[in-house]
Amino acid sequence: MPPQRTSDGARGRPFVRVWAPAKINLGLEVLGRRDDGYHDLITLFQAVHLGDTLDLRLREQPGVDLRVRSEIARGFSGATSPLELGPVESNLVVRAAKRLLPSEGRWRGVEASLVKRIPVGAGLGGGSADAAATLLGLSELLKPGLPKPGLPKPDPRSPGTLKRDGSRAPADLQEIALSLGADVPFPLVGGTKLGEGVGERLRPFPEMPRRRIVLVWPNVFLSTSSVFRALSSPLTPQGPLARMAELEIPRGFWGGDWFSLRNDLQPGVEAVCPPVRSVLESFEQLGSTFTRMTGSGSSVFGLARSGSEADHWVNRFRSQGFWARAVFPFRGGCRVRQIERGRRAD
Numbered sequence: 058m059p060p061q062r063t064s065d066g067a068r069g070r071p072f073v074r075v076w077a078p079a080k081i082n083l084g085l086e087v088l089g090r091r092d093d094g095y096h097d098l099i100t101l102f103q104a105v106h107l108g109d110t111l112d113l114r115l116r117e118q119p120g121v122d123l124r125v126r127s128e129i130a131r132g133f134s135g136a137t138s139p140l141e142l143g144p145v146e147s148n149l150v151v152r153a154a155k156r157l158l159p160s161e162g163r164w165r166g167v168e169a170s171l172v173k174r175i176p177v178g179a180g181l182g183g184g185s186a187d188a189a190a191t192l193l194g195l196s197e198l199l200k201p202g203l204p205k206p207g208l209p210k211p212d213p214r215s216p217g218t219l220k221r222d223g224s225r226a227p228a229d230l231q232e233i234a235l236s237l238g239a240d241v242p243f244p245l246v247g248g249t250k251l252g253e254g255v256g257e258r259l260r261p262f263p264e265m266p267r268r269r270i271v272l273v274w275p276n277v278f279l280s281t282s283s284v285f286r287a288l289s290s291p292l293t294p295q296g297p298l299a300r301m302a303e304l305e306i307p308r309g310f311w312g313g314d315w316f317s318l319r320n321d322l323q324p325g326v327e328a329v330c331p332p333v334r335s336v337l338e339s340f341e342q343l344g345s346t347f348t349r350m351t352g353s354g355s356s357v358f359g360l361a362r363s364g365s366e367a368d369h370w371v372n373r374f375r376s377q378g379f380w381a382r383a384v385f386p387f388r389g390g391c392r393v394r395q396i397e398r399g400r401r402a403d
Contacts, residue, residue: 072396073113075391075393076108076394078104078106079272080240081103081272084319086099086295099252099302101262104248107181111191114170115164115399119158123150128174153192153241171187178355179355180354182352189234189241192245193393197393198398244390266311266386269360272351273357273381274355279326279330279353285322297318322352326353339374346360
């Protein structure tokens with residue numbers, strides 16, 4: 058369905074609303090440490106039906122005015138701690154907006170209003186999705202030209218990245234996304250993708266079947282860099298994703314033994330973070346058919362057999378003081394939900 062086009066009542070200033078989905082890592086294998094300090098890895102990304110909402114309204118005054126409202130508490134049954142997003146200038150929405158806002162012309166600034174539903178620092182990719190939503194929204198409003206200060210011109214031979222409809226996302230937008238973080242390119246396209254390199258090289262993958270996924274965040278923040286530093290060894294035995302990457306991805310993957318997918322970061326986190334270990338053990342006791350920590354944690358997910366079972370698990374985890382939500386796989390990425398171009402922005 059095409060995005061709704063209605064006036065936001067702000068004197069015709071260009072406006073866009075973008076939905077930014079969370080993600081889980083169905084598998085994550087660490088292949089080795091690189092000279093630049095990062096790790097080569099291979100991961101299976103899956104977007105899910107849980108997302109933040111970002112409103113962007115262009116303005117003449119330069120700069121980015123970001124306001125955030127949290128709805129994360131809806132995943133809890135009791136009181137929660139206040140939302141901590143760190144300094145505004147380091148927020149990925151602000152950084153992404155500054156990469157696209159022009160230094161000349163009428164519209165040189167933006168008012169950003171973010172509704173957070175994805176827990177922060179939980180391994181669910183919320184910050185990366187918000188950055189991708191900013192890039193998508195501003196690229197819609199600032200067409201036809203996208204200023205790319207400090208970035209090399211995209212290789213015209215580059216095929217870009219697959220979008221949900223099989224078309225290609227512009228390679229230059231993906232370059233900007235990568236400059237903001239290794240996980241930012243994925244939510245631009247979403248769905249089910251195999252990620253290689255530091256997670257930025259995305260390959261098409263057979264879509265995950267519609268399964269009920271229960272997400273649990275134990276209200277613990279884990280630093281991605283500290284989790285990688287805690288790896289007992291930078292090298293791990295070759296796993297199913299690494300073996301598959303060397304071959305053609307089987308179309309019948311989801312009907313086979315995909316339960317062997319692993320997260321190489323999980324054992325180290327379990328050893329130092331009792332809440333994560335507790336959630337993993339609870340899922341096992343509840344009979345989850347597949348349970349893993351997502352990304353660098355601290356969120357954990359499990360697959361339920363039915364809607365009633367998923368609801369039971371959610372209530373069980375919430376009663377223990379954890380954030381919990383039941384979701385489905387999502388076959389797309391960030392989406393424009395509403396747009397009013399107003400007067401031309403260029």
